[in-house]
Amino acid sequence: MPLSTVFSFSLFSFMFFVLFFGAFWSWFLCGRPVMARRVGAGSAILGCAAGLILAVAHLFQWAEKFQFTWMWLDWRLDALSGFFMLPVVLVGIAAACHSVGYLEGCSENRQGVYWLFFNLTLLSMLLVTAAATYIELLLTWEAMCVTSFALVAFNHKEIKVRLAAWVYILASHAGALLLILMFALQTNTSSQAASIAALVCGLLGFGMKSGFPLLHVWLPPSYDAAPAPATGVMSAGMVNLGICGMMRFLPPVTPALLGWILIAVGVTSALMGILLAMAQSNLKRLLAYSSIENMGIVFLGLGLGFLGMDQGNTAMAICGLGGAMLHIWNHAFLKGTLFLLAGSVQKATGTVAMDEMGGLGKKMPITKNVFACHAGALCGLPPGSAFLSEAMIYLAAFQGVVNGSNFMLGVAMLAAVALALTGGLAAATFSKAVSAVFQGEPRSAAIKDAREAPKSMRTPTLFLSGVAVIVFLTAPWLWNHVLPAVLSQADATGTILIPDFAIYGSKTLAAIRNFSLFTIVLTVALKYLRDRRLSQQPLETKCTWDCGYALPTARMQYTGTAFTQPLTDFFNLTKGKNRTIQPPEGYFPTSASVDIDVTDPADHYLWRPINLITSRIADRTRRIQSGYLHIYILMAVIALLAMLIFAAATPTPVDTPQIEEPDLAPAAVTAPHITVPPAPAP
Amino acid sequence: MNNNLYLWWTGLIAALLLAPLLTGIINKTKAILVGRRGPKLLQPYYNIIKLLRKGCVRTTTSCGLLAWGPLITLATVMVAMLFLPYANQISPFAFTGDVFLFAYLLGLGRFALVLGAMDTGSSFEGMGSSREVQFAALAEGSLFAVLGFLATASRSVDLSNMLTCPLPAQVPTVVAAVTLAAGIAFIVLLVENCRVPFDDPETHLELTMIHEAMVLDYSGPDLGFIVYGSCLKLWLMAAFVMLMLIPGDFGSPGLMMVLHILGILLIGVVIGIIESITARFRFLKLPQFLLGSLGAALIALALTILTGRHLP
Numbered sequence: 001m002p003l004s005t006v007f008s009f010s011l012f013s014f015m016f017f018v019l020f021f022g023a024f025w026s027w028f029l030c031g032r033p034v035m036a037r038r039v040g041a042g043s044a045i046l047g048c049a050a051g052l053i054l055a056v057a058h059l060f061q062w063a064e065k066f067q068f069t070w071m072w073l074d075w076r077l078d079a080l081s082g083f084f085m086l087p088v089v090l091v092g093i094a095a096a097c098h099s100v101g102y103l104e105g106c107s108e109n110r111q112g113v114y115w116l117f118f119n120l121t122l123l124s125m126l127l128v129t130a131a132a133t134y135i136e137l138l139l140t141w142e143a144m145c146v147t148s149f150a151l152v153a154f155n156h157k158e159i160k161v162r163l164a165a166w167v168y169i170l171a172s173h174a175g176a177l178l179l180i181l182m183f184a185l186q187t188n189t190s191s192q193a194a195s196i197a198a199l200v201c202g203l204l205g206f207g208m209k210s211g212f213p214l215l216h217v218w219l220p221p222s223y224d225a226a227p228a229p230a231t232g233v234m235s236a237g238m239v240n241l242g243i244c245g246m247m248r249f250l251p252p253v254t255p256a257l258l259g260w261i262l263i264a265v266g267v268t269s270a271l272m273g274i275l276l277a278m279a280q281s282n283l284k285r286l287l288a289y290s291s292i293e294n295m296g297i298v299f300l301g302l303g304l305g306f307l308g309m310d311q312g313n314t315a316m317a318i319c320g321l322g323g324a325m326l327h328i329w330n331h332a333f334l335k336g337t338l339f340l341l342a343g344s345v346q347k348a349t350g351t352v353a354m355d356e357m358g359g360l361g362k363k364m365p366i367t368k369n370v371f372a373c374h375a376g377a378l379c380g381l382p383p384g385s386a387f388l389s390e391a392m393i394y395l396a397a398f399q400g401v402v403n404g405s406n407f408m409l410g411v412a413m414l415a416a417v418a419l420a421l422t423g424g425l426a427a428a429t430f431s432k433a434v435s436a437v438f439q440g441e442p443r444s445a446a447i448k449d450a451r452e453a454p455k456s457m458r459t460p461t462l463f464l465s466g467v468a469v470i471v472f473l474t475a476p477w478l479w480n481h482v483l484p485a486v487l488s489q490a491d492a493t494g495t496i497l498i499p500d501f502a503i504y505g506s507k508t509l510a511a512i513r514n515f516s517l518f519t520i521v522l523t524v525a526l527k528y529l530r531d532r533r534l535s536q537q538p539l540e541t542k543c544t545w546d547c548g549y550a551l552p553t554a555r556m557q558y559t560g561t562a563f564t565q566p567l568t569d570f571f572n573l574t575k576g577k578n579r580t581i582q583p584p585e586g587y588f589p590t591s592a593s594v595d596i597d598v599t600d601p602a603d604h605y606l607w608r609p610i611n612l613i614t615s616r617i618a619d620r621t622r623r624i625q626s627g628y629l630h631i632y633i634l635m636a637v638i639a640l641l642a643m644l645i646f647a648a649a650t651p652t653p654v655d656t657p658q659i660e661e662p663d664l665a666p667a668a669v670t671a672p673h674i675t676v677p678p679a680p681a682p
Numbered sequence: 683m684n685n686n687l688y689l690w691w692t693g694l695i696a697a698l699l700l701a702p703l704l705t706g707i708i709n710k711t712k713a714i715l716v717g718r719r720g721p722k723l724l725q726p727y728y729n730i731i732k733l734l735r736k737g738c739v740r741t742t743t744s745c746g747l748l749a750w751g752p753l754i755t756l757a758t759v760m761v762a763m764l765f766l767p768y769a770n771q772i773s774p775f776a777f778t779g780d781v782f783l784f785a786y787l788l789g790l791g792r793f794a795l796v797l798g799a800m801d802t803g804s805s806f807e808g809m810g811s812s813r814e815v816q817f818a819a820l821a822e823g824s825l826f827a828v829l830g831f832l833a834t835a836s837r838s839v840d841l842s843n844m845l846t847c848p849l850p851a852q853v854p855t856v857v858a859a860v861t862l863a864a865g866i867a868f869i870v871l872l873v874e875n876c877r878v879p880f881d882d883p884e885t886h887l888e889l890t891m892i893h894e895a896m897v898l899d900y901s902g903p904d905l906g907f908i909v910y911g912s913c914l915k916l917w918l919m920a921a922f923v924m925l926m927l928i929p930g931d932f933g934s935p936g937l938m939m940v941l942h943i944l945g946i947l948l949i950g951v952v953i954g955i956i957e958s959i960t961a962r963f964r965f966l967k968l969p970q971f972l973l974g975s976l977g978a979a980l981i982a983l984a985l986t987i988l989t990g991r992h993l994p
Contacts, residue, residue, distance in 0.1 A: 359803075361745025368745060372797065381790040382783060391782040398779075398839045401830050406987050413830045413983060417976065420785075420826035424819030427789060431796045431815055434747075440803030441743055511777040515761060519787065522757040523750075530753065530903050537737040544741040545899050546804045547888055552743075558800070558808025566816045570969045 004063040008077050011054045012130070013070065016123065019047035023119035030112035037100055040115025044096035044122060051089040051126050058082035059482055065489070067132055073139070076132035079482070080489035083325070084129040084244040087332035088237035090467055092122045094460035095229035098340045101457035102229050102347055110154075117150040118230060125237050129244055134183040137249060141179065145172035148238065151230040152222045164221035171208055171218035178205030179245075186251050198251045203261065206250070210242030210299075211292040213268040217603045220280075223288035224352070228343025231284065235291045236336030240328050243298065247490035256310035262303030263415060269296025270422045272602075278429040278564045279573040279598040283342050283352045286433055287335065290378065293422060294331040294386075298324045300415055301393040304400060311408060316399035318504045322483045323392025329471055330386040334378045337464040341371045344453035344461070345437060349446055354436040354560040357447055361438035364452045368438040370461050375430035377468065380423050383516030385472035388509055394419060395508060428567060436560030443554045476510040561596060574598055685772045689935045693768020696943055697921065698760075701913040702726035704920060704950045711954025726913060733906030741899055743803040751798020752900065752907035758791035759914045766921055767842040769935070769942040770928075776842040781829050784841055785822070788874065788915070792818055795908070799896040806888045810895030813965065817880060817892070820972040821873040824866055827979030831863045832926070834986050845925040859985035864926040866979040868949075871919035873972065875912065878957040880968060920949040 022043020029036040057063040058079055065078030099118065103111050124143035131137040149172065153165035178201045185198035208215045219239075223231045250258075273293030280286040305320025307313075344367050345360065346352050361368035377384025397419065400412030442448050452458070471478070484501040546552045568574045574596045584592035624635070706723040713720020722728075740748060764775045765784050796815055799807040833839055836847030849856055873880050876893035888895055897908050924945040933941075963971060 359743070359745070361747070361801075365746065368747075372747060376790070376793055379789075379793065380786065381793055382786050387786055391779055391786075394782045395779045395839060398781075398830070398833050401833050402837050402839065409834065409983075409987065413827070413980070416826050416830055417823045417980075420822045421819065423786070423789065424815075424822035427793050427796075428815035428819050431793060431800065431811070434797055435800030435808075435811075439743075439745060439747065439797070439800045508777060508779040511780070512783055515764075515775070515783055519757055519761045519790075522760060523753045526753045526757055526907070527750075530907065533734065533903055534738055540737065540739040541742050542739055544743050544802045544804045547806060547898075552804065554803070556805045557803040558805055558812060563800075563808060563812045563815075566812060566965075566969075567819065570816070 002064065004057070005066050005068075008054060008057065008063045008066065009068060009070075011050050011057075012075070012077065015047050015050040015054065015126065018043050018050065019119045019123040019126075022047065023116045023123070026119070027112045027116035030109045033108040033111045036112040036115060037103070040112070040119060041096045041100050044115070044119050045093050047119070048089040048092040048096070048122065051085055052093070055082040055085035055089060059086065059486070061485055073136050074132040075127075075130045075136065077130055078489045079485040080244070080247060081129040083328075083482075083486040084237075084240055085126055087240060087329060087336070088122065088125050088129070088233070091233055091236035091332060091336035091464065094336065094340060094464045095232045097460040097463075098232070098343060098457050099227070099229040101454045102227060102343050104454075114151075114154060114227070117147050117154075118233075120147040121151055121230070122233065125233075125241060128241050131248075134249065137245065138176065138179060138183070141245075142176055144238070144241070145169070145176060148172075148226075148230075148234060151234075152226045154227050154230070155225065158225075160221075161225040164218075164225035167218045168222040171215070175205045175208030175215075178202075178208070179249075181205075182249075182251070195251055195253075199253050199257075202246065202250045206242040206245040207265070208242070209245075210239050211269065211273070211295045212265055213272050213292075213296075214602045214606060216269075216273075216292050217600055217607055219292060220276075220285045220288040220600070223291070223339075224282060224284045228284070228339055228346055231288075232336045232339035232343070235288070235339055236332040239291055239295055240332060243295075243302075243328065254310065255306040259303045259306035259308075259310055262299045262306065263411065264303075266296045266298070266300030266303050267415060267418045269293065269299060271296070271418055271425075274422050274425045274429060275568075275571050275573060276598070276600060278425060278432065279568045281353060281355050281561050281596070281598070283345065283354050283433065283437060284339070285352075286354075286429065287338055287342060290426070290429065291331070291335055293426065294327065294335065294378070297390065297393065297419065297422065298327050298331070300324075300419065301327060301389075301396060304393065304396040304412065304415060307408065307411075308396065308400065311400075311404060313399060313403055314500050315504045316396045316403070316412075318501055319392045319399060320396035321487055322479060322501065322505055323389045323396060325483055325486060326392065326471075326475065326478070327386065327389035330384075330389050330468070331378070333464055333468040333471065334374050334384070334386060337374050337461050337468070338371065338378065340457070340461050340464070341367055341374070344457045347457065348450040348453060351446065354433065356444045357437045357442070358440045358554060358557070359438075359442040359447060360450055363447075363450045364438075366458055367453055367461070368434075370465055371438065372434050374465065374468070375434050379426040379430050381427065382512065383472070383520055385468050385475070387516070388472065388475045388512055390419070390423070391508065391512055392505055395505070425567070428564060432560045432563045435558075435563065440557045441552075441554035443557075443559070472513065472516075475513060476506040479506045479509055561594075568598075686769075686935050687771065687774055689769050689939060690767070690771040690773060692939060693766075693771070693942060694763065696939075697763060697766075697768065697914070697917050700943065701917040702730060702910070704917050704947060705913050707947055707950040708954040708957070711951050712958050715955065715958040726909070730906050730910050730913075733901075733909065734903050736902040736906075738902035738904055740904075741802045741804075744801045746801075747797045748801040748899075749798075749904070751795045751801075752904045752911070754794035755791040756907045756911040756914075758787040758794075759911050759918065762787040763914065763918055765841045766918065767846045767925060768921070769938045770846045770925070772842040772846065776840045778839050781833075781839065781841045781844065785825055785829070789818070789822070791911070791915075795896060799899075802899040804899060806891075806895045806898055809889070810892050810898075813892045814876075814896060817873050817968060817972065820969055820976075821870050824972060824976045824979050825870045827976055827983065828863050828867050828870065831859070831979060831983045831986060834983060835859075845922070853989060855985050855989045859982045859989070860926065862978060862982040862985070864923055866975050866982065867919075867923045867926055869972075869975045871916075871923055872953075872956075874919055875916045877953055879960050879963045882957075882962050917946065920946045924949055 022039060026036045026040035029039055058077055059082035067076045103114060124140050124147055127140040128144055131140050149165060149169045152168050155161045182198045182201035182205055185194045188194040211219050270293050273289050273296055277286050277289030301320045301324030305317050308316030308320055349357060377386050380386045380390040394416060397412045397416040401409050404412060480502045544552050578597045578599060580595040582593045705726045710720050710723055762784050765773050765780045767773055796811040799811045832844040836844045838844055876883055881892040885891055900908055
């Protein structure tokens with residue numbers, strides 16, 4: 001046994017035991033909250049640190065990839081597991097620290113419960129990335145759904161939270177069911193229809209976790225309901241796992257089909273996500289919808305990449321796939337931090353309603369600065385790390401425009417325009433978030449007493465910012481050395497692209513990074529010049545000019561809702577019956593109000609009617625339940641008779657295929673590599 | 683084509699020095715057309731110098747982002763200027779994909795200015811910013827459609843090659859496509875620089891302002907930076923449109939430089955004429971107009987495809 005294998009194995013089991021027993025130990029310490037917190041947070045951080053070493057070792061190929069059997073189950077550790085583990089462990093460490101401050105004041109015996117499920121969620125997410133066959137995937141997937149359900153339902157005394165948790169568990173199980181169906185259908189390799197059905201089930205099942213459009217309705221309410229650090233972990237780690245699952249377990253298909261599907265999904269998801277994010281007045285929901293948007297961008301990149309593979313356009317394939325992978329990390333670190341910061345704001349003010357905040361920037365300067373930087377970065381603005389990945393996805397689209405067929409050109413162009421619109425709308429959304437929360441004057445009394453978050457809540461956000469900065473600075477190196485190894489582990493992308501990775505992209509990444517740094521330097525230089533110029537005169541401060549009105553109040557400033565109202569009206573998001581207006585009346589109006597309820601169209605037009613119809617049908621079928629035993633027996637007899645007749649009528653096949661055959665499991669994993677037509681010289 | 687770097691650097695320095703002149707020319711044109719004498723051609727220079735000399739008043743509401751707005755806006759425009767091929771010379775800083783950095787740097791400048799404006803807590807700044815982000819978000823699509831057209835026509839993804847690639851001027855559909863795309867780029871210029879018919883930089887009513895309302899609370903060097911930054915941005919976009927219309931290499935370096943600068947100043951005259959003869963559009967109609975321009979840009983793209991893709 002090579003040394004690195006021993007190393008990985010021992011680290012893996014160490015991580016498992018620390019997280020598993022730490023979870024239960026802190027639960028047993030329920031009555032002693034201080035101890036429970038120490039044990040819970042300590043084991044989460046220790047376990048994640050072990051996971052971090054494991055992830056980094058596999059990501060940089062210091063440790064060989066290997067498959068092993070442990071606890072009677074098969075696990076696989078390779079660069080791909082490392083890639084998806086890294087956000088989980090890093091955001092896990094930060095969220096564990098942040099939870100300590102966040103939970104302060106929470107009823108004492110609840111803290112142990114929180115740590116129990118927090119650690120178990122982390123553990124199951126890490127195990128999902130290491131699942132080797134379908135049995136492990138389904139087990140860990142289910143464990144992840146159930147444990148994170150408990151986190152979503154943590155504040156279960158609020159009706160809103162209970163509802164969100166209910167939707168969450170339903171959606172999770174629907175997703176898991178689709179995955180079981182996918183694996184069952186995959187066993188039938190001969191039939192074309194079965195393999196297409198398997199693909200659809202797989203995409204929907206994994207897409208359920210990654211916020212596919214129409215399947216996303218569980219995401220915003222549950223992110224809103226869960227405690228902020230838990231949401232941070234879910235948004236940074238869990239949404240990506242859908243993509244991880246797709247890369248490992250999706251049945252083999254032609255890259256063209258996958259490409260078209262993912263582009264369609266990506267464009268819809270990105271535009272719908274950001275439009276709905278813009279309309280939110282709840283900070284956590286805004287961030288949740290923005291997660292849907294960013295997953296859309298990732299899918300768009302993957303789709304462009306697969307299309308490039310299909311067309312033999314190597315540059316497009318590499319930029320698309322690589323950009324999408326890089327965006328997964330960027331989104332994870334940026335959004336993880338933003339959720340933690342939203343938690344700090346929630347803790348300080350007791351609310352997440354942006355229109356009641358305002359002026360927090362002066363009270364929470366560090367939180368404000370980190371939030372503003374991360375918000376700008378997440379819009380894809382340079383010098384943020386997300387711009388690097390978005391630029392690569394743009395580059396993939398433009399490679400399609402330059403070198404593709406005419407039809408391809410049209411599609412790639414639409415993708416680029418959609419991405420551009422998404423970027424513009426994201427800038428609007430996040431300037432709304434920053435300005436409504438941190439800028440201006442406080443809009444309600446609760447805000448006036450807000451204090452800066454304690455050190456235990458500030459430090460983790462700074463830590464994650466540091467991670468984002470490192471990703472930004474090392475992006476060209478990651479592109480050349482890490483991403484090819486990661487992509488080569490995925491069945492669908494295969495090994496064919498690896499040698500070309502260094503040719504495309506890394507120069508662009510390096511140039512963008514350098515010019516972004518130059519912009520920062522130039523800004524600082526201009527600041528120096530201006531400050532030197534201003535140092536000769538005393539700097540005056542006065543109240544806001546406001547066209548000469550001498551007594552501006554907080555009620556006069558723009559709220560977040562007002563800020564995006566032209567755009568939300570234009571896209572018809574908040575018009576009509578969702579808006580209740582009580583206009584000011586008389587010469588000296590005393591009260592006026594606008595009440596806007598932003599309903600998710602997918603929820604309103606798709607799921608609610610489906611629920612309604614289902615419950616109606618269920619009501620009808622209740623008539624059969626007459627309560628008389630003899631009628632029930634009669635029905636049973638009729639059903640049995642019908643089955644007998646059916647069985648007699650169908651000819652018996654000679655040998656029935658057995659679903660539980662042992663050799664079927666590997667078939668799901670080691671799908672044949674898709675051959676890519678030889679790429680023309682660049 | 684041999685690339686003359688001296689010429690490019692001259693172009694960059696000319697842009698940095700002459701940018702306020704473009705604003706002066708627009709104002710002069712407007713004044714002449716309505717029969718006024720108007721401000722001096724060099725008035726924008728005097729304004730900027732005056733502002734840089736003055737002291738600064740900042741609002742007590744600010745949480746600190748206010749002071750960063752002008753700096754970031756100016757710095758981003760300056761960095762974006764490095765990627766243009768002045769006088770049809772390939773920029774020494776060009777790299778594959780610099781168009782995206784170009785477009786997003788302008789986006790960053792706007793984001794910083796919006797946050798700076800919102801930092802005052804004033805309803806006028808709120809109104810201006812709210813409109814600014816709306817129009818900018820919609821114009822972004824048109825800008826990328828134009829960039830897509832340029833990429834298709836020139837088969838490259840860096841701004842210098844996109845704008846200097848010579849196109850066959852004898853094919854009528856090519857001329858039509860280029861003109862249409864340049865027209866859309868001109869519309870993007872008008873939106874990005876807050877000109878009529880999208881915004882009136884000289885309006886007197888704060889309620890109807892967009893860009894001007896955003897900078898109401900800036901004063902002194904802060905305002906000077908913003909004014910100079912918007913002059914640079916106007917020059918930048920005007921050069922972009924001009925280079926789209928006159929690609930290719932011609933004549934001696936000196937002639938090219940002169941034509942380059944004259945072309946940009948001519949665009950200033952065109953803007954001045956447009957501002958004198960059109961009223962601004964209703965706010966509610968603007969988004970439709972912008973999405974319409976996106977459609978038109980896609981038509982230009984379709985025209986290129988019909989002509990047989992890769993033109994040169």
